[in-house]
Amino acid sequence: MEYFDSSRVNALCLFAFFCIVVLWFIQRARTGGNLFIRRIAGLNAIDEAVGRATELGKKVLYVPGIMSIDENQTIASLAVLSHVANLTARYGAELDVPNKDPLTFASAREIVRESYMQAGRPDLYTESIVHYVTYDQFAYTATVSGTMMRERPAANFLIGSFYAESLLLAETGQASGAIQIAGTAEVAQLPFFVCACDYTLIGEELYAAGAYLAREPAMLGSIKGQDWTKAVVGVAILLGAIFETLHLFPAVKQWFSISD
Structure with a gap:
């Protein structure tokens, strides 16, 4: 039995190169090295969106996708949520984070609580900011859509893993007049976000945004x-x-x- 296939040495070298480079950059980041990541246009709009909500006295709606915490897109979304929560705490804007998945709900609640504490405004944090809706996909979509039309948030963030509900949420948010920032790595859903949202994090930009903000x-x-x-x-x-x-x-x- 042959244990080493010499015809695939190039793949082995590429894999080894990738591992070495990633570990080297991780070590460099841990030792305080400055790793440059280009700031994405959608990130520049986050401050604008939260500021607009503060001026209008309306809430900021953040939807972290519909998948659980084991999904990479959800992890990246929670990193963006931490930044948004920090801004709403500092500006005094109202934040609303409805969740479909129980594990994402628990993680999001802890992240938002920590963000409010880091911003020095723990008094503004309440358990109702991050709340659980339902595990059913379209019941969740209907609830969030109803919130958009009834309460008219000034800013909607649709960042994470989305599927058939993406167009429903994006169109409803657009009809409500909110500024919308979306982001997903689901290729089939990107056209809906691009058409109906003001800014869209496309594919790997979502992961880069999470890394840029979380550091x-x-x-x-x-x-x-x-x-x-x-x-x-x-x-x-x-x-x-x-x-x-x-x-x-x-x-x-x-x-x-x-x-x-």
């Missing part, structure tokens, strides 16, 4: 490691195309292909 070493290191790995893979693809087109370095060709 957690593991998240920052992962983002930077992925960026560098993508750059290396992109260069390898370009070189491979050039070598194959010009019939250069035939011995190197095997490094640009992975056998089945």
Whole structure:
């Protein structure tokens, strides 16, 4: 039995490179290194949205998606929620966080409580800010949509993992006149958010936003490691195309292909 497939050494090298780069960036972040992540336009609008809600005396509605805490998009959404909660605490704006998943609900409640304490306004925090609605997908959607139309929040945040309810929520929020900031990595739902929301975090921008706001070493290191790995893979693809087109370095060709 063969335990080592020499035809896949290139994949092993790429995997090792990715692990080393990610661990190096995580260590650099933990030691206080400055890891640059480009600020996304949707993040710049968060302050504007919360400020608008404060001026109008209306609430900020934050929907953290419909999936549980084991979903990466939910984790990124909770990082954004922490930032939004910190802003609402400092500005004195009302925050409303309805939840579908029980575990996400418990995590969101602790995150919001901590954000209010960090902002120095624990007196503004109440248990009703983060509340549980129902586990049924469309019953949850109907409840949140009803809140949008009855209470007319000034700002809606739809950030996390969404499915069939994305268009219903986005259209209802748009009809209510609220400024909307959305974000998801679900490709099939992105067109609805792009059309109905003012700002949209598209795909990996959601994870980058979570890392940018949370400044957690593991998240920052992962983002930077992925960026560098993508750059290396992109260069390898370009070189491979050039070598194959010009019939250069035939011995190197095997490094640009992975056998089945």
